[in-house]
Amino acid sequence: MQLEFLGTGAGVPAHFRNVTSIALRLLDELNSVWLFDAGEGTQIQMLSSSIRPRKIDKIFITHLHGDHIFGLPGLLASRSFQGGQDELTIYGPKGIKQFIETSLRMSQTHLTYPIKYTEIAPEGGLIFENKKMKVTAKPLDHKILSFGYRIDEKDQVGELQVDKLKALNVPAGPLYGRLKSGQDITLDDGQVIKSQDVIGPNKKGRSVVILGDTRKTDNALILAKDADVLVHESTYGQGEGKQARNHYHSTSLQAAEIAKQAHVGRLLLTHISARYAGKSANVLAYQARDIFENTRVVNDFDVFEIPYGTQHNTKPIKLDVTNEEDTQ
Template sequence: MQVLFLGTGAGMPSKQRNTSALALKLHEERGAIWLFDCGEAVQHQILETTIKPRKIEKIFITHMHGDHIFGLPGLLGSRSFQGGDVPLDLYGPKELKEYVETTLRLSRTHLTYPIRFHEVIEGVIFEDKTMTVEAGLLEHVIPTYGYRIKQKPLLPKLDMNKAMQLGVPKGPLLAKLKAGETVELEDGRNVKSSDVTEPAEPGFTVTILGDTQYCSKSEHLSKDADLVVHEATFDGETEKLAKDYGHSTILDAATVASRAQAQKLIVNHVSARFMPEHEKELLKNMRKVHEDSEIAHDFDEFDWVKKDRKMVKITGH
């Protein structure tokens, strides 16, 4: 799993940052990409990466403000132009379906694939054999959601030496044992999965929050997460502005991550008022509250290192 920031700015594009978009690259886990928010010009950002639009399996929209959705119609059209033919799942507030269908209709954009719309409500909004996604309503000036993406425990590792010692023959019985089942041998003996496997390793948990002021639901969604992506539109000296506009300060984000006992925090949705020369001081203050914290920049990419259970930056600023 990798996390690639395609846009990390707030409100409108700047020379340093594009508007909100984040790609969760799940190539190893499911051969697909999940996109979270789709701000203006996200297609231009994608052109600077290895992402192929037809590989985008799901898009999750946090809320209906333009800096989070204005790039969506164009991306949907390009996915069609570039040979996308598999269905696309689109999750978001109830108004999202009307916005997309109206835009495509008025622009007479024909898609070569179906869109499956999912109106987001609180609770588990997606689950299969490998992943669950939980949504929570945050606190902003319009309805906005945060998403908690949890990978289910990985399959246990099979110890072939133990299996051979117990007389398990090569073939389908080994697959059943690896899947956690108990099997019966020809001589009538039962062999449990736990007899020949190492314990299953837990998967990752990533929390991606939409625009929000400080709230308890952010902490709930972030609980024990390996990574929290939290907006930080304002600094610690503009707390009143943050509350007035339903946003968070960089210290709010750090407090959420600290109280939730999350491992790593990356803040995005950063105001254009913060120049690169300000970031050193912002980071210093944020890390006093939550040590493993970073400020995201466009095209920063982080990789999930399973053996260390850490997110490590592999490209970017």
Template sequence: MKLLFLGTSAGRPTAHRNVTSIALVFPEDQNRFWLFDAGEGTQHQLLRSKLKLGKLNRIFITHMHGDHVYGLPGILSSRTYYEGAGKLELYGPPGLRAYVESVLRYSEAHLNYELDIHEFEGDGQAFDDGRFRIETGELAHRVRSFGYRIEEHPRSGRLDLAYLASRGAAPGPLYGKLKRGEDIVLPDGSVIRAADAVGPSAKGRIVTILGDTVKCERAARLAKDADLLVHEATFGIGLEEKAALYGHSTFLQAAEIAASAGAKRLVVSHISARYADEDVEALIGHAGAVFPNIEAAYDFKEVCI
């Protein structure tokens, strides 16, 4: 499982950074990915990656500012050309449904797949598919902005293949039963207990992706004990007042949130166009004094989880 940053600029695109979008990519056997935000040009960024729109089955929007949603109509329309793409679930704040339905109506776009739009009013659970649970929390920005906490359910332990071979259990459907915690009976009548053949379950991973926000308690709550936190860092150190005025955070404030939340790793994104690469490196260095495991996102950066 990994994150692919498709856009990392704040407000407007630059020659080197597109506006916000992040893909959560699952292992190939799951054959799917999710998008978090879809700023203008996101589908062009997807074309430069290995991801295919037909494998996209969920989109999560943090807030309705253009640098987070202007790419959405193009993605929805282009997905029609991928045969067998199937149902698409779209999640986001109030206003998302009206925005999408208006664009589709006035552009006379026709989707050949089912689009299910979910709007939420505040904190709570967005969904739980049995493998992942997503919690939303409202942040502090100029418009209603949300963060997403993606919690993976505990994963079943590894099969003890050497033990199974010693018991004469051949690979096949019985292995699946053991992974589900069910005891099995071999052709000779002997029983293999799942507790003996499967190792301890692994703790699920936690990924927190926040929309635009000033430094706030809810951001820390959503990021509590996260394996990976993605936090905006629009402004540099010394511009705290400007950041607050526009509803944003600094590099240092993002580091403070990660530290207070007990997150393991922090990637900052949504970086102002005023900062060149060497400026970003310097800001990361300063913020690293507060939270050492911090790094800056850039377009097409991959982060394994």
């Protein structure tokens, strides 16, 4: 599970930051990529990243402001031109279907794959679940309806304790598979081996929270509770609380307060205003670290590995950043 940031800017493209788009790479888990928002130029950004449009099978839109959706029509067309055949599901506020279908119709763009739309009720709720993942949405506090998304990986069955099996003279092969699947077995000598006795504790699933544009709100705290990673907007910095409130955005300090109160593992700040150009954006992280130490301002094309077991880890940790080609 990895987060790849295709755009980390606010409002309009800047020299060093494109507007918002975040990819959650689930190649090992589901062999797919989920995209969160698609600001103008998202498909251009993909040319310098590991993401390929045909691998994307879900797109989650936080809200309908242009810097979060203007890249969608072109991206959908490119996915078709590049041979995409599989169904794509798009989640977002009411109106996202009309925006996309109008754009495609007026440009006479015909797709080679079906789109399934899920327009989320204003109160949010559970919007997706399968055997491995579930996604929950909650409304935030912005000028228009804006959602935050929580992605929870379900707990995984523990590892087979091979040393125990060898000590019990269980032959390697199909019997291992039966035990792993939860079945008890009986050996030729009549000995019964219970699955629960040779499987380690369940591995706790990981959780990622990605928020749309918002002022500080209780729903952000609810979504972020005990998450491994919180991705929070940071349009404003210290001393700009009044401007943030007037424009329905957050400061880096407010994001840090949410991270601290929610006991998240790490805080990634994005949606950076062009006022904070180049290295000056790091000031937002320095401010936030006074409240929540494990904070980082992200840049376009940063990739973060989300390891297991990072819940409640508030100490600074080295995050893996890479742009290796996706060969899957």
